[in-house]
Amino acid sequence: MKRRPTIMDVAARAGVSKSTVSLVLQGSPQVKPDTRAAVRLAMADLGYVYNRAAANLRSASVGLVGLVINDLRNPFFTEFATTLQMTLAAQGYATVIANSDEDPVLQAKLVGSMIEHGVSALVISPAYGDGSDTFDLLARSGLPICQVLRKGDARTDLFPFSSFDYGAGSIAATRHLIEQGARNIAFVGGLPGRAITEERKSGWRAVLGAAALPEVALHGKSTRAFGLSAADRLMAEHPQVDGAVCFNDLVALGLVAGFARAGRGVGKGFGVVGFDDIEEASQSWPPLTSVACDIAGFARDTAHRLLRWMVDGQRPEPEGRSPVRLVIRASSLGDGR
Amino acid sequence: MKRRPTIMDVAARAGVSKSTVSLVLQGSPQVKPDTRAAVRLAMADLGYVYNRAAANLRSASVGLVGLVINDLRNPFFTEFATTLQMTLAAQGYATVIANSDEDPVLQAKLVGSMIEHGVSALVISPAYGDGSDTFDLLARSGLPICQVLRKGDARTDLFPFSSFDYGAGSIAATRHLIEQGARNIAFVGGLPGRAITEERKSGWRAVLGAAALPEVALHGKSTRAFGLSAADRLMAEHPQVDGAVCFNDLVALGLVAGFARAGRGVGKGFGVVGFDDIEEASQSWPPLTSVACDIAGFARDTAHRLLRWMVDGQRPEPEGRSPVRLVIRASSLGDGR
């Protein structure tokens, strides 16, 4: 296994000095076209590959951005990750994506490894649990860090946080179900006590409170499987319930599947609203009403906010909320009962 | 913005030489415990972060594996990516995931950037289209490269390829539908002429040929949206069709949704089989019969194959096929007609 050629090898082959090769690499206009061509030729002959690590040794910044995601399998996060990566790529930054799989220990390891590899900024959607190790590391690194979608650390002055306006979303969702005739609206999914669950629940609770309607909440993991089981529990334990605001689309889709399995449709007589508006929401049957979070737009915003910080040193606001939009589809439409 | 401390700073603070600090970093047993403690303390005081790029400058290997995926939004690939990453992480390797988004140009850029960043091996599921730029780069790098799931380059001696035994899968799927009473089995989804489409189709065609049954094939992008529209086309243009082998689960789920939208169920009288057995297949309604590709297991195998190559220099077989398994669920069960 022969080692890969260096600029010295190229220089020797082209009959110039390493400095000249370096100038060619940087596209400097001050090398004579003939020389440039000779160097290019030598590089091609030898199969030279630029060694970025070596180059960055002097000039610190690597043009690498780290992205740590708590659950990359969730399509919502996948969309965020891919859009962020592509937006940064368009600006010449490479992105390292890693999945912490909701494990704070793994998360701390990943963050450590990214910092060691010299990322020049980091975007993190933190895992649940004790993230203090992670954030200690991050604070110490002094890098631009954006927390997104979940607040893992309260120091938003250090780690600016941005997310969606979930409260407004659940207000809109709940009002919509009431307009459609629902009077017993459950909240389904989300682990109790967690910030996002509380945010998404708060609007629902506020609207129900204002309308003096009863509350039923079924909490659990935010998966399709939980939605499926929640459907059974709702039908068995709370037969009066005639609408549901779900923690996310996965739960909502599970719920819809559960009702279908029981031979009971959704839409007329039972309205379901999801959260996130993942691609599948519009393509399942019945199509799912959902609080749309423009995740691609959010990812682009995040990228630009981060770039402003990295490039111009302009730190983002400590806390930002992007607007959400209720997309009404068949799963929540009553029949004017 | 103060620069980050180096081992020299740590050494000065601890009152030892840089070499000693380096030994501590490497956990060498030959430093006296007192000294080790002093160095550790100094590191903590200064908030020292290891600079891996500098370290790797000498010792070539970075412990970094690149993973280039053609479509990270597809849950099938997401599962593969996350499992691979976690398996490699368990062995101390960091993984860089990137999404080429089916764009050969972007793909070549990503691969180039990864090689420059010094990955010590690369796993690629190639984008469709002309990947010659990409594979030139890869061939030149001399790194261990595994092609998975799609063959982007025929030189499997250079780039060992591994995938699933799709032919066997579609044979099983088609036989099963015939056993359930279907006589007009369509193939739905997959772009025509592409290797995977042909592989997945070949088994179907072979079985139909042997049983002297007619062929109908509807090709298109392998998305839920296409499945949805294919349902309409099937009902309008080929009303006699009573079963479908789909290119993948997304298409199958779209197809099921399309039939549901038309008020026509799936299962009795019309059997649907998907491909991939993504998580959702078992949780939608009706649950989807699917050719299960144990993607997590496949990812783990790939990781181990790659590790054997990187660590022991033991190159994998040029071509490997992992077995698949037909998982029978309600969507394909006839009613004994």
Next chain:
DNA sequence: TGCTGGATTTGGAACGATCCAAAAGCTACG
């Protein structure tokens, strides 16, 4: 006390690029 040999520690040369000041090559002009 002087020596010996294992345990520790250390200075300096890599690694592969960039950057800078200085050298070398040109032109054109008196």
Next chain:
DNA sequence: CGTAGCTTTTGGATCGTTCCAAATCCAGCA
């Protein structure tokens, strides 16, 4: 023909580690 004033090229120092051979330490022993 010498040289000022460009353009182009070059050597050497540098970035933060690792590695190696050599130096230093120190306890035990004669």
